[in-house]
Structures are given as structure tokens and as C-alpha cells.
Amino acid sequence: MTYKNTVYQSSRISARAGLRQNFAMNQNTIAYARDGKIGPVATFVVIGLLVVGMLMIYLMQLSSTGSYGYKLNDINVRQSELVAEQQDLEVDNARMQSLAAVKNSTVAASMTAPASTDSVN
Amino acid sequence: MEGNRKIARSDLLIGVVFLVFAGFVWRLADLQIAHHDEYMSKANAMQVRSRILPAARGEIYALDADGSPAPLVLNEPVYEIAADPHLFYDGEKLDIDKHDALAEILRAALGDRVRAEGLENFDEESRYTLLAKQVSRTEAQSIQAAIKDRNIPAVSFTPSNRRVYIEGPLAAQTLGFVNMDGEGQYGIEQYLDDDLKGRDGLLQSVRDARDTPLPIGIHEIDIPAKDGDNIVLTIDRNIQSQVEDALKRGLDNVGATTGSIIVMNPQSGEVMAMANYPSYDPANFGKVENAEVFQNKIVSYAYEPGSVTKALTMGAGLDSGAITPSSTYLNSDCIDVDDAKICNVEKGLNRTLNMTDVLTYSLNTGVNYVLNQMGGGENNLQGRQVLYNYFTDHYRFGQPTGIEQMGESAGFLNPPDTPHGARVVYANMAFGQGLNITMLQFASAFCAAVNGGNYWKPALVAGTYDGGEFSRKNPYLAAEGVLKPESSQDLRNMLIDARLSFSRGVYDGGFRVGGKSGTAQIYDANTMTYSESDYVGTYVGFGVDKDNSPKYVIMVRVDDSHAGGFAGSVAAMPIFNEISTYMLSYLGVSKP
Numbered sequence: 153m154t155y156k157n158t159v160y161q162s163s164r165i166s167a168r169a170g171l172r173q174n175f176a177m178n179q180n181t182i183a184y185a186r187d188g189k190i191g192p193v194a195t196f197v198v199i200g201l202l203v204v205g206m207l208m209i210y211l212m213q214l215s216s217t218g219s220y221g222y223k224l225n226d227i228n229v230r231q232s233e234l235v236a237e238q239q240d241l242e243v244d245n246a247r248m249q250s251l252a253a254v255k256n257s258t259v260a261a262s263m264t265a266p267a268s269t270d271s272v273n
Numbered sequence: 274m275e276g277n278r279k280i281a282r283s284d285l286l287i288g289v290v291f292l293v294f295a296g297f298v299w300r301l302a303d304l305q306i307a308h309h310d311e312y313m314s315k316a317n318a319m320q321v322r323s324r325i326l327p328a329a330r331g332e333i334y335a336l337d338a339d340g341s342p343a344p345l346v347l348n349e350p351v352y353e354i355a356a357d358p359h360l361f362y363d364g365e366k367l368d369i370d371k372h373d374a375l376a377e378i379l380r381a382a383l384g385d386r387v388r389a390e391g392l393e394n395f396d397e398e399s400r401y402t403l404l405a406k407q408v409s410r411t412e413a414q415s416i417q418a419a420i421k422d423r424n425i426p427a428v429s430f431t432p433s434n435r436r437v438y439i440e441g442p443l444a445a446q447t448l449g450f451v452n453m454d455g456e457g458q459y460g461i462e463q464y465l466d467d468d469l470k471g472r473d474g475l476l477q478s479v480r481d482a483r484d485t486p487l488p489i490g491i492h493e494i495d496i497p498a499k500d501g502d503n504i505v506l507t508i509d510r511n512i513q514s515q516v517e518d519a520l521k522r523g524l525d526n527v528g529a530t531t532g533s534i535i536v537m538n539p540q541s542g543e544v545m546a547m548a549n550y551p552s553y554d555p556a557n558f559g560k561v562e563n564a565e566v567f568q569n570k571i572v573s574y575a576y577e578p579g580s581v582t583k584a585l586t587m588g589a590g591l592d593s594g595a596i597t598p599s600s601t602y603l604n605s606d607c608i609d610v611d612d613a614k615i616c617n618v619e620k621g622l623n624r625t626l627n628m629t630d631v632l633t634y635s636l637n638t639g640v641n642y643v644l645n646q647m648g649g650g651e652n653n654l655q656g657r658q659v660l661y662n663y664f665t666d667h668y669r670f671g672q673p674t675g676i677e678q679m680g681e682s683a684g685f686l687n688p689p690d691t692p693h694g695a696r697v698v699y700a701n702m703a704f705g706q707g708l709n710i711t712m713l714q715f716a717s718a719f720c721a722a723v724n725g726g727n728y729w730k731p732a733l734v735a736g737t738y739d740g741g742e743f744s745r746k747n748p749y750l751a752a753e754g755v756l757k758p759e760s761s762q763d764l765r766n767m768l769i770d771a772r773l774s775f776s777r778g779v780y781d782g783g784f785r786v787g788g789k790s791g792t793a794q795i796y797d798a799n800t801m802t803y804s805e806s807d808y809v810g811t812y813v814g815f816g817v818d819k820d821n822s823p824k825y826v827i828m829v830r831v832d833d834s835h836a837g838g839f840a841g842s843v844a845a846m847p848i849f850n851e852i853s854t855y856m857l858s859y860l861g862v863s864k865p
Contacts, residue, residue, distance in 0.1 A: 191283070192287050193283065193286060193287055193290060196287075196290060196291075196294070200294075217487075218481075218487045221478075221485065221486060221487030222485060222487075224486075225485045225486060232432070235350075236350035236410050236432065237410070239347070239348060239349055239350050239434075240349060240350065240409075240410050240411070242344075242347060243347050243349045243437050243439070246344040246347055246439045247439060249343070250439050250440055251440055251443070251510060251511070251514050252440070252441065
């Protein structure tokens with residue numbers, strides 16, 4: 153038979169038994185202490201889960217940045233379309249005010265040349 | 274006491290898990306550290322793409338009657354349509370329905386402009402075939418909608434810009450054009466190419482499978498394009514249009530085929546109109562057969578201007594003190610200069626005449642009198658040096674003006690001590706033969722001679738136009754004292770009187786308009802003689818407001834008149850008269 157020298161840390165009240173224990177001298181009181189440490193496998197798993205969690209957060213950030221990229225791209229495409237439309241409208245507007253357009257307009261067609269001209273100083 | 278200890282199952286499990294994770298860590302280290310550069314470059318090659326952001330080419334404007342910019346050259350968006358034939362294949366078989374549907378959509382929208390060879394080149398290995406170019410925005414939109422309806426894959430629309438000439442062929446040689454490579458050719462487009470083309474931008478970023486740029490990673494570069502400057506010319510579109518019409522009509526009237534006109538503001542050197550005939554349409558420059566038509570002959574063609582030069586010789590004589598307006602001399606039909614005879618066209622005026630008569634009757638002997646007087650009474654080195662100084666230092670012949678046009682000629686004139694018969698050479702130079710000057714050089718000098726003696730650098734660019742705001746640049750006074758103000762005044766009066774005498778007051782309705790005609794023989798380099806049948810007719814003149822300041826200078830040249838008589842007065846002067854009448858009204862010039 154072997155004995156282990158074990159130091160017990162005891163609590164005064166055994167929660168399981170619901171009994172008040174007497175820790176006076178010469179009392180053969182035994183209480184089983186609970187070990188606060190977790191096992192190595194569990195430690196490893198917890199650390200692994202923490203690392204994976206941080207990676208997930210990083211990936212989420214990256215994805216949300218990427219999603220901004222899609223929004224940006226949509227806006228840029230729309231801007232290009234509007235710029236092209238504006239260029240077209242500018243050209244149409246300029247053509248309508250060109251000399252040829254003015255000469256061929258109904259207003260010009262209804263004008264007549266003066267019979268005579270003179271100038272006033 | 275036993276020393277052995279059983280290995281717990283949990284320890285075994287820990288060991289296995291540790292080994293597995295160690296394997297992972299090793300592999301990760303191998304991929305991410307040992308082979309970091311290799312995989313990064315592969316990833317970048319796949320994901321990171323660059324795209325040039327093309328800069329929009331600057332627009333070109335003319336001036337309208339109220340001085341505001343009026344568009345001459347704009348850009349319009351156009352598209353290139355291409356397809357990826359590989360994506361039309363299902364295995365090794367072409368999807369004929371989709372191909373034919375695409376062809377049908379394109380032909381319905383574009384007709385003959387669809388590239389037939391593009392539709393035929395639909396090999397499975399091919400990843401690109403060009404289907405149409407220069408497709409307008411509205412056409413591209415309708416084609417895109419139709420393609421989307423029919424679910425046709427892999428058709429791309431690549432945007433670019435095309436130059437649009439709002440006023441058609443107006444001021445074609447002055448403007449130039451832009452070739453297929455986007456480079457300006459001739460005229461303003463080439464001269465100011467660097468300012469007009471701007472600076473392309475660059476977009477480099479990670480892209481997804483659909484080529485959408487994503488703002489992640491360290492490789493992002495976003496340099497926006499800087500569009501070209503929008504240029505406003507000094508050309509007035511109304512005057513330019515009138516001048517081109519008058520030139521064409523005037524040439525037709527005398528059976529001529531080529532000619533040029535320049536109209537300048539003598540108070541600023543700004544060019545209000547610049548026309549050459551024949552001309553071309555810059556929107557269809559590829560159809561031009563003779564590239565000579567691209568040149569602006571007003572700046573690039575130096576020629577012997579003939580008797581119009583007598584106005585400037587007279588100005589030099591007045592300013593140097595050699596003569597006054599009332600100086601007289603005994604005229605004869607011809608004079609001898611060394612072994613040459615200098616004769617007048619107008620014969621029979623063998624009497625005492627004054628300097629205004631010299632201009633009225635365009636007397637070669639008269640301007641030789643002026644040259645002689647510069648030399649103290651004879652055609653000598655002193656007199657020739659005086660005339661040469663006026664022609665080069667005052668009037669700035671023999672050097673480019675620096676106007677914003679390509680191919681400007683400096684012209685040429687002989688120095689006063691030329692070894693090749695200096696006296697005869699200068700006897701001819703006094704009336705505009707034996708020297709080569711461009712119309713721009715002459716008109717600019719003439720402006721200075723009649724405006725009080727200020728030489729304004731001739732300019733075609735009035736400023737820039739950005740965001741609806743016109744920033745005008747100031748004209749540049751290159752020199753003062755070309756002629757003294759009183760000499761300039763005398764010259765103005767003499768030219769007005771000469772024109773009045775010639776026309777008997779018919780042309781100008783009481784307005785003060787002065788001018789001088791010139792009919793120059795054309796030098797034939799092959800025979801090294803002057804032609805007896807081919808002449809260049811020129812007329813240069815100005816209109817004066819009631820404050821005695823000239824408001825416009827017009828110079829007309831007709832190269833090959835087939836009408837009888839003197840080309841200067843028969844061919845060029847009527848064109849001048851028409852434009853001068855228009856300018857008096859357009860600028861609101863008042864009678865004295």
C-alpha cells in the first residue's frame with residue numbers, strides 16, 4: 153500500500169453533502185479539492201478555436217471591404233454612363249446651335265433681305 | 274517500488290493531435306514563408322490587373338459674336354463591339370442560333386458598318402473578334418439591350434471617344450485633325466497636342482473573376498486621368514464662315530482654283546479668320562488624296578507678294594524721314610538699274626507725282642524713288658540697309674511669327690550686300706518681288722504699320738474654357754515703334770486716299786477704308802524666269818473707325834486667276850470688298 157502525500161484544500165461546507173463539516177483538531181475530516189486547471193487537449197482546442205475565430209473576423213473584414221469595392225464599381229460604371237450621356241447631349245446641343253442649323257432654321261427662312269441699308273453715327 | 278508507468282490514452286491522443294497540428298503548421302510555414310514570393314506572384318498575376326484610364330482630349334472653341342466660346346471640336350463617345358467566339362461553342366459545336374442572333378441584332382442596328390469578317394471568324398480557339406467600330410452610344414445601348422434579351426454571351430463594348438466637328442469643314446486647315454492613333458496632325462491639333470491630349474490615368478487593383486476592381490491589397494494604384502485643356506481660338510465663327518463663302522465665290526468668279534484669306538484685329542494681333550481653298554472635311558481626313566490640302570498656306574507658303582509691299586516700303590520711307598506724303602518726283606515709265614529695266618504697269622504718267630500717286634497707280638518707279646531717297650539720292654548700300662532693317666527689324670520678315678500652327682515658314686529676303694546684283698534685287702524688293710513672305714508675316718506687319726506702330730504677336734489662341742468659365746489670355750505686344758505714330762497716320766491716310774482715287778468712292782459708302790492691290794509674276798524654278806502669263810493677285814486693306822483706329826485688316830490672295838486684267842484688282846480686290854463691307858457692319862464701325 154502506498155500513500156500519497158496530498159494536501160487537501162477544503163471548504164467548510166460540502167455542497168454535495170449539505171453537511172457542515174467540523175475542521176476542529178483530531179477530527180478525521182476529508183474533502184476533495186477541485187483542480188482549477190484544464191487539460192492539455194482542451195487547452196489546445198480552446199487556443200485553436202480562438203485562432204480560428206480571429207481568422208474569421210479578419211476574413212469578414214476583408215469581405216466587407218470587398219463588398220465596398222462592388223458598390224464603388226457600380227457607382228463608377230454609372231458615372232461613366234452619365235459622362236457619356238452628357239457628352240452626347242453637349243454634342244447635340246452644339247449641333248443645334250451651329251451656323252448650318254441656324255441658317256436652315258425656320259426663323260432664318262422667314263427673314264428677308266432689307267431693300268437698302270445705311271448707317272447712323 | 275515499480276518504475277514503469279502505463280501511458281495514458283489521453284497522452285496518446287495529445288501526441289496524435291500534436292502531430293497533426295504540427296503537420297498543418299509545417300505545411301502553412303512552407304506555403305506562406307518558404308514559398309511566399311512564388312505564390313504571391315502567382316496570385317498577383319491572376320488577381321492584380323492594371324487598366325489605363327484614358328484622358329478625354331481637350332475641346333476646341335471659336336468665338337461667337339458676343340465674345341463667348343462657341344464649340345468647334347467636341348468629343349463624342351463611341352464603342353468597339355467585339356465577341357469571344359470560344360464562348361459561343363458548346364463542346365466543339367458552334368451555337369449557330371446564338372451566332373445568327375448576334376449577327377441579326379448587329380445588322381439591324383448598324384447595317385453595312387458591321388464587319389463581315391468579324392462575324393465569319395468564329396473559330397473555337399479564337400478569343401477575340403472585332404465586330405464593329407465607331408458605334409454611337411445610343412446604338413450601343415440598343416444593341417446591348419437586344420443582346421441581353423436573347424441571352425447572348427461574351428460580347429464586349431469598349432468605349433472610346435471620337436472627334437466631332439460641329440461646324441463641319443469650317444477652319445479645317447487651322448484646326449487640323451486627330452489620326453487613328455489619337456495624335457494631332459497639322460494645325461492647332463498638332464501644335465497644341467500635348468495640351469489637348471491630357472494625361473492618362475492608371476487603375477491597378479485586385480480584381481475578381483468578373484474583372485471588377487476591389488479596393489483590397491497593397492497593390493492598389495488609383496491615379497485619375499487628367500483631361501486635356503479646352504482651347505478657345507481667336508477665330509470668330511461668323512467671320513470665318515463669311516470669309517470662306519466669299520473666298521469660294523470670288524475664286525469661282527475668276528475661274529481660279531486656289532486662294533487664301535486672313536482677317537486680323539490690328540489692335541491685338543488676334544486672327545479673326547483664316548481660310549484656304551481648296552479645303553477638306555477633318556471628320557473624313559482619310560478620304561483626302563492630296564495631302565497638300567492639309568497645310569495652312571497662310572503660314573506655310575512664302576511667296577512674292579508683289580505691289581502690296583509698296584505700302585510697307587512707303588511706310589519705311591516715311592518713318593526714316595527719306596520722304597513725306599507730299600514729296601514729289603518726276604515719274605517715267607521705266608528706269609534703268611544696272612543692266613535691268615524697272616518699268617511700271619501703268620504707262621504714260623510721265624509727270625511730277627507725289628507719294629500718294631505712287632500708291633494709287635502702283636508705280637514701281639515710284640517706290641524705287643523712295644529706296645533711292647533712303648540712300649541719299651541713289652540705290653546704294655546705305656539705302657538698301659535702311660530698307661532691309663525695316664523689313665527685318667521692324668516688320669519682322671525672315672523669321673517665324675510663332676503663331677500656334679504647324680509648319681510655319683520663315684520666308685526669305687536677300688541681305689543688302691548680296692553679291693548677286695544687290696541694286697537690281699533691292700529695286701525689285703521695293704515693290705515686292707525677289708523676297709518670300711507668308712501672308713501671316715505680311716498681314717502682321719501691315720497691322721503694325723497702320724495701327725500706330727505696335728507689333729502685336731499674331732495669335733490664334735484666346736484662352737482656355739473650363740467648367741463654363743472662359744479664361745482669356747492677354748495679347749502680347751512684341752514691339753513698339755515699328756513706325757512712329759505720325760508715320761503710321763500718314764500711311765493710313767495715303768492708303769485710304771489711294772483706294773478712294775482708284776474706286777472713285779464706289780466701294781465703301783463713306784466709310785474710311787484703305788488698301789493696296791498687288792499682282793506678282795510667279796517665279797518658275799525650272800526655267801529660272803518669271804512667268805508672263807501666271808500671276809498671283811493680292812489685296813490688303815483695313816477699315817478705320819471714327820476714332821481713327823483701324824478695326825480690321827484683311828489680306829486676300831488668289832493664286833491662279835483666269836480673268837483678264839490685273840489679278841490684284843480684278844480677282845483679289847472684289848473678295849476684299851465683300852468681306853470689308855461685312856466687317857464694317859459686323860464690328861459696328863462708324864463713318865467719320
